[in-house]
Amino acid sequence: MNLISLALxxxxxxxxxxLLTVVTIALSVFLLLGVExxxxxxxxxxxxxxxxxxxVVGARSxxxxxxxxxxxxxxxATNNITWKTYEDIRAMPEVSWTVPLSLGxxxxxxxxxxxxxxxxxxxxxxxxxxxSFTSGAPFADLYDAVIGAEVARQLHYNVGDTIxxxxxxxxxxxxxxxxxxFRIKGILAxxxxxxxxxxxxxLEAIEAxxxxxxxxxxxxxxxxxxxxxxxxxxxxxxxxACLVGLKSRLSSFAVQRAINEYPEExxxxxxxxxxxxxxxxxxxxxxxxxxxVSAMVVLVGMSGMLTALLAMLNERRREMAILRAVxxxxxxxFALLVIESTLLTMFGAxxxxxxxxxxxxxxxxxxxxxxxxxxxxxxxATEWWLLAAVIVxxxxxxxxxxxxxxxRSLIDGLQVRQ
Amino acid sequence: MNLxxxxxxxxxxxxxxxxxxxxxxxxxxVHGQATLQVSSEGPTLVVALSIPGHDAVGFEHPPATxxxxxxxxxxxxxxxxxxxxxxxxxxxxxxxxxxVVADGFDxxxxxxxxxxxxxxxxxxCAAPAQLDAIEVGLFAAFxxxxxxxxxxxxANGATQQVLDRPMTHVTLSP
Numbered sequence: 001m002n003l004i005s006l007a008l009x010x011x012x013x014x015x016x017x018x019l020l021t022v023v024t025i026a027l028s029v030f031l032l033l034g035v036e037x038x039x040x041x042x043x044x045x046x047x048x049x050x051x052x053x054x055x056v057v058g059a060r061s062x063x064x065x066x067x068x069x070x071x072x073x074x075x076x077a078t079n080n081i082t083w084k085t086y087e088d089i090r091a092m093p094e095v096s097w098t099v100p101l102s103l104g105x106x107x108x109x110x111x112x113x114x115x116x117x118x119x120x121x122x123x124x125x126x127x128x129x130x131x132s133f134t135s136g137a138p139f140a141d142l143y144d145a146v147i148g149a150e151v152a153r154q155l156h157y158n159v160g161d162t163i164x165x166x167x168x169x170x171x172x173x174x175x176x177x178x179x180x181x182f183r184i185k186g187i188l189a190x191x192x193x194x195x196x197x198x199x200x201x202x203l204e205a206i207e208a209x210x211x212x213x214x215x216x217x218x219x220x221x222x223x224x225x226x227x228x229x230x231x232x233x234x235x236x237x238x239x240x241a242c243l244v245g246l247k248s249r250l251s252s253f254a255v256q257r258a259i260n261e262y263p264e265e266x267x268x269x270x271x272x273x274x275x276x277x278x279x280x281x282x283x284x285x286x287x288x289x290x291x292x293v294s295a296m297v298v299l300v301g302m303s304g305m306l307t308a309l310l311a312m313l314n315e316r317r318r319e320m321a322i323l324r325a326v327x328x329x330x331x332x333x334f335a336l337l338v339i340e341s342t343l344l345t346m347f348g349a350x351x352x353x354x355x356x357x358x359x360x361x362x363x364x365x366x367x368x369x370x371x372x373x374x375x376x377x378x379x380x381a382t383e384w385w386l387l388a389a390v391i392v393x394x395x396x397x398x399x400x401x402x403x404x405x406x407x408r409s410l411i412d413g414l415q416v417r418q
Numbered sequence: 419m420n421l422x423x424x425x426x427x428x429x430x431x432x433x434x435x436x437x438x439x440x441x442x443x444x445x446x447x448v449h450g451q452a453t454l455q456v457s458s459e460g461p462t463l464v465v466a467l468s469i470p471g472h473d474a475v476g477f478e479h480p481p482a483t484x485x486x487x488x489x490x491x492x493x494x495x496x497x498x499x500x501x502x503x504x505x506x507x508x509x510x511x512x513x514x515x516x517x518v519v520a521d522g523f524d525x526x527x528x529x530x531x532x533x534x535x536x537x538x539x540x541x542x543c544a545a546p547a548q549l550d551a552i553e554v555g556l557f558a559a560f561x562x563x564x565x566x567x568x569x570x571x572x573a574n575g576a577t578q579q580v581l582d583r584p585m586t587h588v589t590l591s592p
Contacts, residue, residue: 051575250464252571253455261445273576274569 003332007339010319014312018344021308025348028301029390030355032294033383037356037375039287040382043280045374046072049193050243050272052124054252057081057089057259058241060266063275064282070101070241071272072194073111077103080238085265089244092258094251097122099243102206102236105177106169110151112199114206114236120146122245125193135159136186139202142230145182146200149190150368159184163199165209177209180226192374204234244269298390302397305344309337309401320409333409337402338395345394349387353379447532449473450564452556457571458590463511463541463549465503469556471522471533473563478533480525493560494518497537502555506590508548511541550591557583 011018050056050071058066059079068074090098099122102114113119117138120131136159139146147157157163161184167175182201190196208229224232246252252271259269320333328336360375367373379387452469471478474493481487496502497518505511522533543549556566566581568588579588 054571054576249459249571249573250457250462252457252576253466253569271569271571271576274578277578 003335003339004343007336007343010316010336011340011343017308017312021305021344022348022351024304025301025345025390025394026351026355028294028298029349029352029387030359031297032386032390033352033356033379034359035290035294036383036386037360037380038373039290040380041375042373045192046276046279048126050124051126052122052128052245053243053272054246054249055244055256055259055269056241056272056275057244057267057269060260060268063268063270064279066241066268066270067272067275067279069103070243073103073198077240079266080240081242081267082238082265083236085262085267086239086242088262088264089242089259092255094246094248094255095244096247097245099123100203100236100239101241101243102203102238103240105165105167105206105209107151107163107165107199108155110148110197110199111194112165112201112206114203114239115200116203119200123195123243125191125195129191131191131195132189133186134189136184139185139200139205141183141185142202142205142208142234143180143182143226144185144201144205146186146188147184148188148196148198148200150196150365151199152187154365157184157187159187165199165201167210167213179223180209180229194368196374197368203236203239207234207236208232298393301348302345302393305341305348305394306397306400309341309344309398310404313337313401313405316405317408320405324409330406330409334399334402334406337405338398341398341401342391342395345391345397348394349390353387447534450562452560452563452566454554454556454566454568454588455571456552456568456588456590458546458549459573461543461546463505463509463543463546463552464538465541465552466536466538467497467503467556468534468536469497469560469563471520471535473560474535476562478522478531479529480523480527490520490523493535494520496559497535500537500539502559503539504553504555505541505543506549506551508545509550510544511549513539513541516540550589552588552590553586554581554588555586557581557586 050067056067056070058070059077059081061078065075065078069077086098086100089095097118099119100115101119103111105112105114120133120138124130133146134149134152136146145163151157162181163184164181165177167177182205188195208226211229211232211234212224244255246255256269256271259267323333323336324330357377360377364375364377367375447470449470449472452467452473455464455466457464474497475486475489477486477489481490498515500513500516516537516539519536520533521536522528522531527533554566554568556563564583568579568581570577570579570588570590572590574591581588
């Protein structure tokens with residue numbers, strides 16, 4: 001009988017203890033890989049979200065704050081930009097294109113972005129990829145909406161369906177813009193960015209649905225119908241932020257300075273890559289702390305396994321002695337224990353991976369909608385290295401009970417002391 | 419006060435209120451830290467430096483002594499020639515001497531204000547594809563300087579690198 005099947009059989013004899021040990025290791029591996037997965041995917045996702053945009057402009061706050069609310073829809077704007085200011089920026093000679101963004105409304109948990117059709121032309125992600133439509137087209141009518149791939153998938157929407165936007169970030173039914181429903185005009189192809197979880201409408205539409213709203217509520221008795229709104233002046237008064245593309249990169253810093261020193265309004269222009277760098281710098285410490293904690297949890301899992309193996313060792317003195325008696329060498333006994341602990345770690349690692357896979361698969365949609373985070377199902381290269389390290393650690397941990405059993409089996413012989 | 423003057427004063431007060439408000443913008447000024455803005459497009463490489471007077475010459479007011487005047491002239495010359503800035507050799511970049519703007523060092527500088535040197539170098543590179551790095555020898559040129567924050571905009575997007583003493587290497591490729 002070879003050693004591995006012997007080890008498996010011996011493990012099967014002690015199912016409950018073994019199962020608990022495997023679960024402990026699985027949980028620690030789950031945490032270790034989970035932290036790494038979130039870290040790597042968050043970085044990749046964030047970095048690929050803005051590409052080809054030279055500057056992001058918003059009200060003066062902090063570069064990270066601006067980038068987070070304007071692009072990733074995390075947090076809120078400190079202030080809006082007036083339409084006049086936006087027109088001034090658009091008119092700057094160095095500016096090639098601008099895309100306004102107006103945030104604030106939602107639909108069943110998904111953010112609504114008021115913008116122009118330029119968004120579909122100029123917004124790029126990943127390696128300068130443009131947005132594309134799986135069906136339909138950009139909005140053309142006032143009450144047209146374009147939805148992201150995730151919105152369509154989760155809410156089972158198709159082109160032509162009617163949706164009602166909610167005022168603010170949702171809540172009681174009274175704050176719905178039910179009087180002015182939107183028709184879905186287009187569905188965007190998946191991008192793996194927060195665009196997947198957004199609903200784009202025109203800036204005029206944002207203005208139109210708020211035409212009869214004052215102070216955060218609809219004015220009773222003064223409702224303006226969807227049709228008569230069409231004849232009103234729907235020039236926006238304010239936007240939340242805007243994306244700016246320049247004619248030449250060489251003017252990036254000059255335009256940035258000009259916007260930052262714009263006298264009429266306190267503005268902030270950031271280079272997306274620089275702001276992202278600041279974000280990584282900020283969260284780098286937290287990331288390292290998380291990694292350290294997850295590494296320690298793996299150590300705890302390992303010592304749990306070690307405790308279990310050592311505790312079992314006493315019960316198994318007779319087993320070891322019999323093994324020696326039937327011709328197994330002391331080295332075989334040592335190898336048996338190392339193989340057992342390696343197998344335990346491998347089962348634990350496998351279970352941990354499966355557990356992570358399940359959690360990622362289940363939590364994928366929630367994370368995309370609520371945190372703008374896209375998690376990959378497949379492990380990254382680093383994760384394979386981490387797994388290998390855990391298994392090697394498990395094998396080394398097995399050397400401790402192995403060494404004890406090796407020594408004892410020489411002393412004990414067949415005589416079991418009480 | 420005559421009652422008749424009250425409407426007049428009111429009008430005057432309203433008029434005063436309509437005057438445009440005074441603008442008060444102040445950029446950041448961190449002693450020990452210089453900022454470098456690097457942008458490249460095609461054969462052109464533009465590098466703009468802003469360094470506090472505190473780190474370039476050790477004072478931020480019009481020179482009061484001969485030593486200070488000499489230090490100022492020396493700093494101006496160092497910045498004008500720009501020998502501390504070396505783009506990657508293979509790119510074969512050349513730049514004419516730059517114009518140095520010393521803010522806060524002339525006779526009409528606001529007393530107690532800050533002083534900066536601003537200078538922009540415009541390189542033309544024969545082989546821009548080889549331009550993957552620049553060497554920034556600011557720490558050797560200005561021993562009081564502790565840190566250089568480098569913002570970079572290239573075809574690969576924008577990044578930021580921070581040089582702490584005694585680092586000199588700035589990578590332009592990702």
